[in-house]
């Protein structure tokens with residue numbers, strides 16, 4: 305079975321430690337006993353054929369699976385040494401700490417400003433309106449959107465282009481100062497230019513945040529991530545430096561998948 | 568290895584490249600064989616034909632460059648496929664050099680009349696047989712991605728080096744003794760050296776074969792960090 309911590313980076317303490325994670329939908333097991341460490345301020349990519357459990361595993365990292373009827377989880381996920389499945393854990397602050405960006409950009413039917421301000425407001429991050437405006441501006445700058453929208457903050461977020469909407473969702477996520485950002489195929493609805501902008505943004509964001517991205521594009525994983533985990537039928541097959549995964553993977557299943565031989 | 572991609576045309580492209588590099592290798596071996604025959608028979612007409620054969624090898628090399636470029640640009644090869652393309656490209660360069668060396672040997676015969684005695688002929692034949700054996704073995708090893716067979720080339724190349732040393736020291740001795748055919752002796756020294764270089768190219772292809780199969784780069788192990796540092800700063 306795959307090593308859960310890439311060898312050359314063992315001296316860095318992981319920010320997420322997953323221990324023997326199993327996830328079930330009713331009787332059906334979707335994740336089989338996966339242990340895996342995520343390094344801080346690093347982009348980690350999850351790849352693998354559709355249905356292999358990438359999204360399920362990603363959602364386990366901020367307990368989004370809790371919202372799915374019949375979904376059950378076993379094992380431990382520690383973030384900064386705290387088990388996020390401990391009964392005392394409140395999922396609302398957890399999901400601010402571990403934010404999520406989805407495949408389809410999903411701005412609220414509100415103004416650009418309100419889309420970004422919503423999170424900081426409900427988490428009480430701003431004492432004054434001026435502080436709130438600062439947070440919104442910083443988040444929009446952080447997502448590379450500020451210059452494009454600063455003159456129309458009161459207009460609806462849904463009026464932006466697909467790529468801009470996705471960057472608005474990223475601004476919304478970083479506005480609550482998360483530690484970790486989960487992204488589930490964030491570019492699959494975007495054109496190549498908008499995709500390139502998000503990829504460049506991810507690289508910038510990785511200076512401040514830990515990013516985990518699920519992607520069906522191996523080229524995207526190769527372009528942006530430092531670590532890559534390959535999943536197959538609910539198993540973690542291989543987890544290593546991205547360079548190693550794409551040049552000389554250890555497992556023949558990984559090799560068959562990345563070279564286009566899977567069948 | 569290249570017969571089960573989801574995309575069939577990708578398989579065909581890889582197979583084509585494998586066929587081309589094998590063909591190029593066989594052409595080079597044949598060219599070297601003919602160049603040595605020209606030396607032994609002192610046949611300048613045949614030598615002219617060998618010289619012109621180099622064009623064919625250059626043409627195959629050009630075709631390999633274009634096909635490798637297209638596969639890299641259009642298929643984004645990964646892992647073992649990527650290593651295969653890189654090594655085919657690299658092997659083509661090594662083979663192209665062996666073609667040049669065979670051409671150089673043939674050119675000597677186009678321009679000069681050599682007088683080769685039985686002893687020189689015997690040493691030349693032993694050396695060229697060993698070199699050709701290595702080259703054909705390594706072409707087979709690469710074609711079959713046969714790592715074990717590729718490993719045998721390294722020891723076999725030591726034999727080539729010994730035969731080259733033996734031949735060239737016998738020639739040096741003749742120079743020392745004021746041999747009457749000093750020009751022949753000098754040209755034979757070049758020929759021996761060219762054959763030894765062809766052996767080195769075969770060794771490079773053996774290393775490439777191992778890399779293609781395993782991803783391991785042999786030569787890196789020959790340096791320790793200090794030596795490597797010294798080399799980089801040289």
Ligand SMILES: Nc1ncnc2c1ncn2[C@@H]1O[C@H](COP(=O)(O)OP(=O)(O)O)[C@@H](O)[C@H]1O
Pocket residue numbers: 329334352353354355356357358359360361372
């Ligand atoms: N809400 C759900 N209810 C039941 N089964 C699900 C649900 N979501 C995913 N699954 C199943 O779990 C497995 C893993 O799915 P998923 O995590 O979406 O894979 P991926 O993201 O790698 O495509 C699949 O077999 C899928 O059918």
Ligand SMILES: [Mg+2]
Pocket residue numbers: 358359360518
């Ligand atoms: Mg998914």
